[in-house]
Structure formats: C-alpha cells, structure tokens
Amino acid sequence: MDEPGGGRVMTSWLFPAVPLGRIAVFRTVTYLFVVLDVLWLHTSGWYHGYADPVWYQPLIVGEVLHLPAATVVLVNVLKWGTVAAALVAAALVAAVGRLPRLTGALVAAGWIWYQYVAFAYGKVDHDRGDFVIALLLLPTVGSAWWGDRRRSEAAGFVLRCVQVVAIATYFLSAWAKVRFGGWDWVNSATMVRAVVRRGTPWMRWLLDVPWLLHATQWGLFIAEMTSPVIFFVPERIRRWIVYGWFAFHAMTYASISIAFWPHLVMMLAFLPLEEYAASLRGSWGAWRTRGSRREGGRGSRPPTDRSRPQAG
C-alpha cells in the first residue's frame, strides 16, 4: 500500500491478517450464544409482547424505522426466527463455512430487533453494544470454516472492531460515571446501592464493610479508565488482562447477580480461538483413539506456528 507512514500503521492495525479459522470459531460461539440468550438469558423482550402498548417508549432507531409496539405474535416470530437462523448459521459455519452472509444478516436483524423490543419499554441494558456491532460486521467476512488457515484482512477488521467496542464498554462507562455521577462517583455509595438492590445472600456481609465497597469503586474506576492499555501491551500480557476481566465479571455475578453475558463473549475476540479449538479437537481425538494408537501425539498438538494473534 502506498499510504504515508502514520496512515500505514493505522491501516495495518485496523486490518490485521488473522486466520479465517479464528473468525469461524468466533462465529460459531457468537451464534450459539444468540440461541442461549434468546431462549434463556434475556427473555424480557418476549414478555413485552404481553405488556400494554401504553408502556412502549420508542427509541430513536425505532422511530426512524417505524417499529411498532410489541405483540405476542411479533415476539414469537422474532424469538423463534432468530433461534432458527442462529442454529443454521452456527451449523453451516462449523461444518462447511456455507452461506455466512445470508444467515449472519438474518441473525443480526432478528436479534437486534428482539433486543430493541426488550429495551423500548423504559429500561435499556448497557452490555450489548459490542454484540450488536459483531452481528452487524460478521457477514462482511465470506466463507470460513473451523481449521481454515487462510489469513484474511476482512476477518481481522471484524475482530479489531469488536475488540475496540468491547474495551470502549469499559472506558466509556468510566466516562459515563464522570458525566452522570460526577468525579465524586468514586466516593459515593453506589456499590452499597447495588448490593442493597441486587445483593446475593452470600455477599450481603459486604454491607458491613463499607470501606471495601468504597475501595472496589476506586479499583473499578481506575481499571476502566486505563482499559485501552490492552492495545499497547505484548500478546501474552493481553491474554492475562482478558482473563482478569473475566475474573472481575465472575465476582460481579457472585455479588450482585449481574452478568454482562454478550460482552463476555465479545472479549473472546482478543484470544487465539482457533488454537483453543485445535487443542480441544486434539484432546478429543487423542481421547477417542487412545489405546488403539501406539505412537500418537503429533497430530493432537495445536498448530502454534501460524496462529499467533497480531500484535496490537
């Protein structure tokens, strides 16, 4: 390419060539998560079909697209249509990498509309922005299958965008705390409020240790503010930062039963998923053929030479 220096660095950062096998695994996990989410995790949209239209408060996107209030028929069409499209998308991608654009676009339309129905009744959840972007962008990558070693800049672009929005979820939520809560947010009793309203029985002892909740607020705010650092550290450290965020979310779930499930799936965009998949498949193969094979092992190792993620 012939861009000048800075532009060139930016271009190669935005379009890293990653193995297509990684986007195939990411697609499968994402579309299977859609099924889980629609059927079990986020069901309030379905119940809105039973709520009176007086409670419907169209969001901007709904006003632009003239989306109507929910009905029982609409929520059932969205629910089952999205599940069917996601199952087909996940299966076709995992098996042969067929029809990723058509099925991906159907899943995106169905799931996003279903979320819209959930959020257009006065309460918006704040953990789904990155998942929306992933569903919109996944169809921009063509055919890819598990174990596909071809490298693709289109795939790299999708993963990079998802990474950026996933980290923006932290960074911009720190920003929102300053905007809505003021700089004094860190010294407020927000965590106490969270535990009072949603605390799990085994974490209510936290209310007797207010200084710990206060310190947690500081820690969380600093971690969120500095989260973009993940793009400037070496690959190994990056993985540990991702694991660290997973641990944070596990603790949040244990204490106030809030889990940002779709966002957790999006954090996988930082990881060399095709290596994990190969390693899983290797162990599975080794387990199945153990006993009948005398000198195995070689075939069960994941390919590590060509699957390293791109440096930030």
Added chain:
Amino acid sequence: MPRLTRAQRGWRAVLALTFAVVFLGGTTIGDDHWWPFSPWRMYATSTGPNTAVASTLIEIRTAADPATWVPAPLTPANVGLNRAEVEGRLDLIKGDPSVLGTLAASHGRLRPEQEPWIGIRVVIRRFLLKDGALTGESRDETVAEWTSRGAGAS
C-alpha cells in the same frame, strides 16, 4: 492471502469511523434513546453516603381478600415489565394511576392460573444510609393506587 482492495478498505474504515463517532456522541451527549449507541451508564449515578437507597415494589389485592394488600413480584413473567421499567415511568403512573390496570390485565394473560388482581399500588421503599452503611431503617411511600372498576373501595 486474500488482501482487501483499496475500496474494500475504504468503506470499512468509513464504517468504523461512523461507529466511533456515534458511540462517542452517545457517551458525551446521548441518552438511553440512542441505543445501541447509548451511554454505558449502568450504576453511573452517585448515591450520597447519607441519603437513602430507593427500591420500588407493588402490592396487590384480590377479590378473595379485598381488604389485604400483599406484595407481588414486579417481574416480566408476572406483569410483562420489570422493576426498572416501572420505576422509569413513575411520572406516568402518578399522573394516571389507571395505567396500573394494564399490569393486572397482563398478569391475567401471563398467569391465568392465579387469582385476578382487583387492585394494585406502587410503593417506594427507602433504605436509609449513614456514612455509606445501612442504618436498618426503611420508609415506605405509596405513590399510586388503582382499584378495578366494580371492585369497590376497600
């Protein structure tokens, strides 16, 4: 390796830039109506260490025992809406308590096996804080009440 052409990179870069602009706009000047680009404001507001934590609940009564108000779950599976959604519409409810009747209707469709509701009232329970800790005290305030026409006053 399939490389992207200049045009393919171009429209992707424009798209990424657009996303960046609307996400930043959502965080700096937007509100929940901007979803999916709304600000990530979960638990972003401050709670003063010497104020109170408010929680909204509903109490209902049935024809079988019209004199007694009993708490009912304010959940989608019970009334089609969750607590935060009702909390967000308190102004509507206070201005026109008859909208609570739609919750009774939704409850009837979602839970036909249960006794129909003939009255609903919305209660805000405030747990008092001192120095960031719960005092153990709480105050209830009934902000709206609806009684089914024909059910009569209690």
